[in-house]
Amino acid sequence: MINLVWLIPLFPLLGFLINGLGRNMLSKTVVGFVGCLSVMASFAVSVGIFLELNSSETKSFIIPIFDWISAGTVKIPFSFLIDPLSALMLLIVTGIGFLIHVYSTGYMNHDAGFGKFFSYLNLFIFFMLLLVLGSNYVVMFIGWEGVGLCSYLLIGFWFSNTAYASAAKKAFIMNRIGDLGFLIAVFLIFTTFNSVEFANVFPQAANMVSGDSTLILITALLFVGAIGKSAQIPLFTWLPDAMAGPTPVSALIHAATMVTAGIYMIARSNILFTLAPETLAVVSIIGLATLLMAAAIAVSQTDIKKVLAYSTVSQLGYMFLGLGVGAYTGAFFHVITHAFFKALLFLGAGSVIHAMSNEQDMRNMGGLRKKLPLTFLTMMVGTIAIAGIPPFSGFFSKDEILAHVYEHNKVFWMIAVIGAMFTSFYMFRMMYLTFNGSFRGTTDQEHHLHESPASMTIPLIVLAVLSALGGLIGIPAVLGGGHWLENFLAPVFEVSKSKTNALTLDHTTEYVLMALSVTAALLSMLYAYVRYVKQGHIPANDRTDRGLLARLSYNKFYIDQVYHSFITRPLDTLSGFFYKTVDKAGIDGIVNGFGKGAVEASKSFRLLQTGMVGFYIFMMVAGILALLFYSMYKI
Amino acid sequence: MSISLFYFVAFLSIFFALLVIFAKNPVHSVLYLIVTFFTFTVHYILLNAQFLAIVNFIVYMGAIMVLFLFVLMLLNLNEGSMGSKSNLIKMIGVIAGMCLIITLVGSARVLTASEPLVLQTQELGLVKNLGKVLFSKFLLPFEVSSILLLSAMVGAVLLAKKEIKRA
C-alpha cells in the first residue's frame, strides 16, 4: 500500500485538471462529484497507508518517484516520505479536505465560479500533499509555494471586489517574506549538510553541538518561513484579511491545513530546533505574544469570521509556544484537534452566513438557535472544544502544551492561561451573540432564514464528532490513558527527546494545572453568559467612544496602521524614488539615450546615401585604394 | 619589326583610351573605343594569341561596338541636353584615378625584377590548342556560358521591348 503513495497527490491533480479544463463544459453536479471523489480517493489511500504504517515495524519509508535535479554532486530526487508525522497529516489534509469539498458543493452552489472554485480547491489539496509528503526541503518548498499560490487564488476568488483582491495580495506578499526566509534556510542547509534530504540532514545535525551558530541561523530562517505561513507576529495581519475568501476556503486553508504548515515544518525539523535553544526561545516568545495579542483582538471583533480568524492566529500561537518549549507531540496534537474544531467552527459560521444571506456582522444576528438547530449544536461542540473544557478534544491538546510550558517557565504558563481565558470568552461571546437573544437583522433576512442543506450539515456533524472525541487519541498517563499519539509519533521525535529533559511534573501538580485552566475557561464562559445573555449586551457600532484597551482591541492594536506608516509608506517612497529617478531617468535614460543617439547619428549619416551613382563609385575606388595601401605596406 | 612595335601600339592604346573618356560626343567615344580595341587585337597578335585576336576583332569590335552605336542611334542623344559633371567632381575623379594608377604601378613594382616575356610554345594561343583545352578541361563552364548567353538574350529582349498596353 505504501508504494501507492504517488496516487495520493495524483488524484487531486487529476481533479484539478478535469475541473480546471472543463469548468465551462461540465455541469455543477459533475464538477462537485469529480472534486469530492478525487479527495475521497486520496483519503482512502491515506487511510490504507496509515493502517499499514501503524502495524509495520519500520516507521519511515522513502518512496522515490523520479530523479528530479541531478547536476554534478547535487542530487535532489523527487521522493515522498511516509512516517507517522506525514501519515497523520495526510489523514487530516485529505479527510478534512474531503469534508470541506462536500460542504462546498452546498455552500458554493449558487456561485458562478463553481468549477473554478473546485479546481483551485483540488490544486490546493495537491500542493498541500506535496508539502506533507516531500522527503526533502525542496519538494516541501514546492508544496509550500503552491499552497501559498492557491491561498492567493482562493482569497481573491471574488476578485472583482477590490478589497478582496487586495486582501489576496496582502496574504501573498506577507507569505513571500516568510518564503524568502525558508528559501535561504534551504540554501544554508544545502551548503552546511551538502544535501536537502531529511534522511541525510537530520542524522548529520544530530551530531552537532547544541547551540551551533549555523544551526541557530538555519532554524531562525526556517522559523521566519513558519511565521509567514502560520501567521505569527509580525506577519499575522494577512490571516484576518484572508477571510475575504469563501468560507470553506477559510476553513480548509486558513484554519485546518495550510496555516499549520509552519508547525508541521518545525515539527519535521525538530532535531535542528532542539539543538538551537536560542531559536526555540524566540519561537516560544513569539508564540506567546501572538496568542495573547490575537486573543485580545478577538474579544472585540464583531465580524463572525474575523473572530474565528483571530482565534486561529491565537491557537497557532499556542502551537508555536508548544514547539518552543519542546512539546512537539503536544503541538502536533493541537494541530490535529485544532483542525477538527476550527474547521467545524468555520463551516458552522459559513452555514450561519449562508442562512443570513451573506451577513457576517454578529450585531445583526442573534436568536438563530431555533432556526439553525443543527448548526448551533455542532458549533457549540466546537466552542467547548476550543475553550478547553473536558472531555472535548481541545482540552487534552491544550493541556499538554500548558503542562510543558509550566515546566519550562511559570510566567509563560500564566500568560498562556490568560490567553485560554480570552479564548473561552470570545468563543462563547460569539456563540451567544449569534444564537441567543432576539433576531437583529432585517425582516428580509429573517424571512429567508433556513437550516443549510444536508451536504453542508453532514460535514458539520462529522467534524463535531471528531471535535468531541478527537482528544481520545492523546489521553495522558495522568488521566489513565496511554497517549497513543505520543507513542505513534515517538520515532519522529526520538532524537529530540533524547536531547531534552522529559516531563517531570508529578501527578498532583498536573491535576492542579488542569483544574486551574478548566476553571479559568469556565469562569470566562460564565462571564460571557452574564454579559451577553443575561444583560443582553450588544457590541457598540464603530463610532462609539471606547476605553483605551477596548479601542486598542477593537482596532486590532493599530497594527495595520503601524505597518502602513512605518513599512508600506517608506517602501512606497523608496520605490517611487527608484522608479522615477533610478529607473525612469537613470536606466531608461541610458537605454533611450543609446537609442536616440543611434537615431540622431543615423539621421546625419544617412545623408551620405545621396543616390548619386558617381559618388558611390568614388567611395568604392577610395575603398579599393585603402585596401591596396593596406596590403602593400601592411600598415 | 622590333620591340618598339609593342611600345608604339601600347602608346596608341593609352592615347585612344584617353580620347574615349574625354570625347564630348558619345558617338566619338564609341569610335575611339573601336580603335582602342583594335590596338588590343594587335597586342593579342603580338602575343601570338591568334584565337583571342580574332574573337576580339569579331565579337568586341564587331558585335559589341555595333550594339553600342546602334543604341546611341536609337536613343538619339545630344550631348547638349545633358550637362557634364561639374569641374570639381571631374577633378576629384581624375585625382582618384591617378591615385589608382600610382598605387597599382607601385604595387607592380613590388614584384620581382621583371623578366622578358618569352613564348615557350608557339602553338599556345592557336585555335587548335585552345579548342582542345576548352572542350576537355573547361567543358562544363563552356556549356554553362551558353546558358548565360541565352538568358542574357532573353533578358535583353524582355527589358528592351515596349510594354504592351493593356486594353
Added chain:
Amino acid sequence: MENITQAIQGVPLNHYILLCTIIFSIGVIGVLIRRNAIVIFMSVELMLNAVNLLLTAFSVQHNDPSGQVFVFFIMALAAAEVAVGLAIIVMIFRNTNSTDVNILNKLKW
C-alpha cells in the same frame, strides 16, 4: 607570322602590367567623371579589356592556355553583360528621356 612573334621576345612582363594598369585606371577615371550611362558602360569595357590583355600576357608567361580560355569566357560574359546593360539603358531612356546617371538618384536616405 614567325617574325611578328619574334618581336615580342624581350618585352618585360612589367611593361605589360604597366600598360594594363594605365588602361584600367583610365577606365576608372571614365566611370568617375562621366555622367552618360553609355560612356560609363564603355569605360567598364575598357577595364575588362585591360584585364583580358593582362591575363593573356600571364598565360604566355606561364605557358598555360587556361589564361586564354578565361579571356574567352570573359568575352562571353561581356557580351551578355552588354546586351542586358544596354537593354536597361534603353529602358531608362524610355522612362526618363535621358541617360544621365545622376537623374537616377531616387534610391537614397
